[in-house]
Amino acid sequence: MGNEYIIEANHVSKKFKKAYAINDLSISVRKNSVYGLLGPNGAGKSTLLKMITGIVRPTSGEILFDNHPWTRKDLLNIGSLIESPPLYENLTAFENLKVRAALMGTGIDKCNEILQKMDLADTKNKKTSDFSLGMKQRLGIALALLNSPQLLVLDEPTNGLDPFGIEELRTMIRSFAESGISVIISSHILSEVQQVADDIGIIYNGSLLYQDNIDASENLEQLFMEIIRKERAS
Numbered sequence: 556m557g558n559e560y561i562i563e564a565n566h567v568s569k570k571f572k573k574a575y576a577i578n579d580l581s582i583s584v585r586k587n588s589v590y591g592l593l594g595p596n597g598a599g600k601s602t603l604l605k606m607i608t609g610i611v612r613p614t615s616g617e618i619l620f621d622n623h624p625w626t627r628k629d630l631l632n633i634g635s636l637i638e639s640p641p642l643y644e645n646l647t648a649f650e651n652l653k654v655r656a657a658l659m660g661t662g663i664d665k666c667n668e669i670l671q672k673m674d675l676a677d678t679k680n681k682k683t684s685d686f687s688l689g690m691k692q693r694l695g696i697a698l699a700l701l702n703s704p705q706l707l708v709l710d711e712p713t714n715g716l717d718p719f720g721i722e723e724l725r726t727m728i729r730s731f732a733e734s735g736i737s738v739i740i741s742s743h744i745l746s747e748v749q750q751v752a753d754d755i756g757i758i759y760n761g762s763l764l765y766q767d768n769i770d771a772s773e774n775l776e777q778l779f780m781e782i783i784r785k786e787r788a789s
């Protein structure tokens with residue numbers, strides 16, 4: 556049997572000037588699972604995800620990707636959508652994918668397959684400047700899937716989406732995990748994470764306060780509030 560985890564962060568810290576955004580934090584993300592990263596504003600979620608995707612370098616500690624120390628090469632196996640999707644607004648969805656595919660040496664067939672998978676196949680000649688927010692998010696994820704990653708990192712992917720868009724994305728995220736892609740998703744919308752995640756981690760002030768499996772019967776809101784309140788009071 557291979558290694559159980561796609562990502563393990565061991566005692567990772569990130570200091571910006573004088574303050575720690577992440578402070579001695581350790582998490583483990585199981586393969587083929589959806590991991591929900593929760594925490595209030597400013598908790599350090601984005602900073603952690605940026606370290607996993609190589610945008611920010613840890614000040615100390617180590618991140619393992621599939622049981623070896625993270626290196627830039629691992630980015631070939633990581634797809635990410637952090638902040639807004641990097642789109643050429645004057646191009647169509649297919650053209651956006653084609654540009655990225657050419658850079659990565661990926662074939663056109665893959666672009667068509669992903670357009671289909673992300674429910675964008677019928678956008679034809681529409682420029683992405685005319686896309687709805689949901690379509691733009693889906694195209695952002697499509698771009699992240701182009702290199703057939705083992706890990707998909709999504710930072711607040713449902714921000715600004717309507718309930719239909721959120722539901723659609725949830726179904727897609729579940730299907731990724733079922734097809735062998737591990738997913739890390741950050742959010743501060745608890746109900747949304749509860750419906751999609753297998754495991755959750757709650758971070759606050761740069762530290763991990765809680766990590767466990769989650770199921771529908773759990774009162775996540777109560778758990779979250781209790782954990783954060785207890786920490787604030789200490």
Ligand SMILES: Nc1ncnc2c1ncn2[C@@H]1O[C@H](COP(=O)(O)OP(=O)(O)OP(=O)(O)O)[C@@H](O)[C@H]1O
Pocket residue numbers: 571572575576594595596597598599600601602603743
């Ligand atoms: N480039 C930077 N320079 C200085 N401080 C930063 C930088 N990036 C993040 N921080 C600080 O690190 C802390 C954590 O920020 P981060 O964006 O990771 O939190 P978050 O949990 O993603 O918050 P939100 O839910 O509001 O997006 C904050 O105090 C933030 O001000």
